[in-house]
Amino acid sequence: MVTKIGRQVSEFNNELKLKGFNVWQLEADSQATRIYNRKDFYKICLTxxxxxxxxxxxSFEHEGTILFFGNPHIPYSWETLSTTYVGYTVLFSDGFFSASERSESLQHSPLFKIGGTPILKIDEDKRDFLSSIFLKMIEEQKSNYVYKDDLIRNYINLIIHEALKIQPSANFDQHKNAAGRLTSVFFELLERQFPIETTDRPLQFKTAQDYAGALNVHANYLNRAVKEITGKPTTAHIxxxxxxxxxxxxxxxxxxIAEIAYALGFEYPTYFNNFFKKMTGTNPTAFREASV
Structure with a gap:
């Protein structure tokens, strides 16, 4: 039996997938905020x-108003400590934002990259101004204006530019066990790529260098951290x-076989065949036939 909440969450995710964006007020849609778990959307929160x-x-502990920027490729978690929690959230896909021809810069933005400053403290005046932008997006989302997507992209860009003018929060704390935290982030990023559900979206990160680049650390540093915690190098886990x-x-x-090879990031089926045989002792075709 499908519950009312289940239907609401399903409708929320379907709508988000179709439009490429969604914006809402936290206290008005707290259930969707808790259950929402898509991994392919950027997030901006004013809370x-x-x-x-x-x-x-x-890790960052705060009390007051902050502006948070979430990158879909960088795992994060959020612990709410207060009994009341208010604000706004906008989610948008790379495809939605790319229509503005600026999405390429998001991965390198100081607001979205892992080594950047994704959390900014907001004073009361700035909070009121940013809240007004979120409210305009919410209203525009409900409208039938033909160019509302362009307008919402402009609002998102306005928030980003306002954030770039603010000094970043200085009280970030390095995790007590940096190697353990980085290893945990690596494994979560690794798992976020799976399962492969379609042949037209191949594996994005295939090498230790790919993961190190996504996490904005040197490959050797990532490998040392992973090996220190697990006893095995990064490449072995990948x-x-x-x-x-x-x-x-x-x-x-x-x-x-060619489709599977492509989906897993291999340029040619031959490369996949050689890789699979080296790791398992048999070729992909023989493995499939033996599994029937």
Missing amino acids: TGKSIVHYADR TERIITEAKALLQHTAWN
Whole structure:
């Protein structure tokens, strides 16, 4: 039986997927805020309350109003400490924002990159101004204006530019165990790529260098952290996860070998065949036939 909340969350996610953006007031839609878990959207939150934000290998405890910028490629968690928590959230996909021809800069923005400053303290005057922008987006989202997507993109850009003029928060704390935190972030980022559900969205990160680049750290530093915590290098974990996914695709899909190779980030099927045989002792076709 589908509950009312289940239907609301499903409708919320479907609407978000179709439009590429959604904006809402937190106290008006707190259930969607708690359940929302899509991983392919940027997030900007204006919130007032007391909470702790864990972002990559840093933590930030605050009380008051902050502006938070979430990158879909960087795992984070949020602990709400106050009994009342109010504000606004806007989510938008890379595809939605790319229509403004500026999305390429998001990954390198000091607001969205892992080494940047995703949390800004906001004073009362700035809070009122930013709140008015979020309210305009909410109203525009309900309108039938033909160019409302362009207008909402402009509002998002306005928030970003206002944020760039603000001094970043200085009381970020390095996690007590930086290696453990970075390793945890690496594994969460690794798992966020799976399962592979379509052949037209291949694996984005395939090497230790890819993950290090996404996390804005040197590959050697990432490898030392992962090896210190797990006893195995970064590449070994990536390889094991790709092999696990390859076996699942061979067993549970009708995709041909070339499609699976492409989905897993291999330029040519031959490369995938050689990789799979080296790791498992058999080739993909033989593995699939033995699994029937």
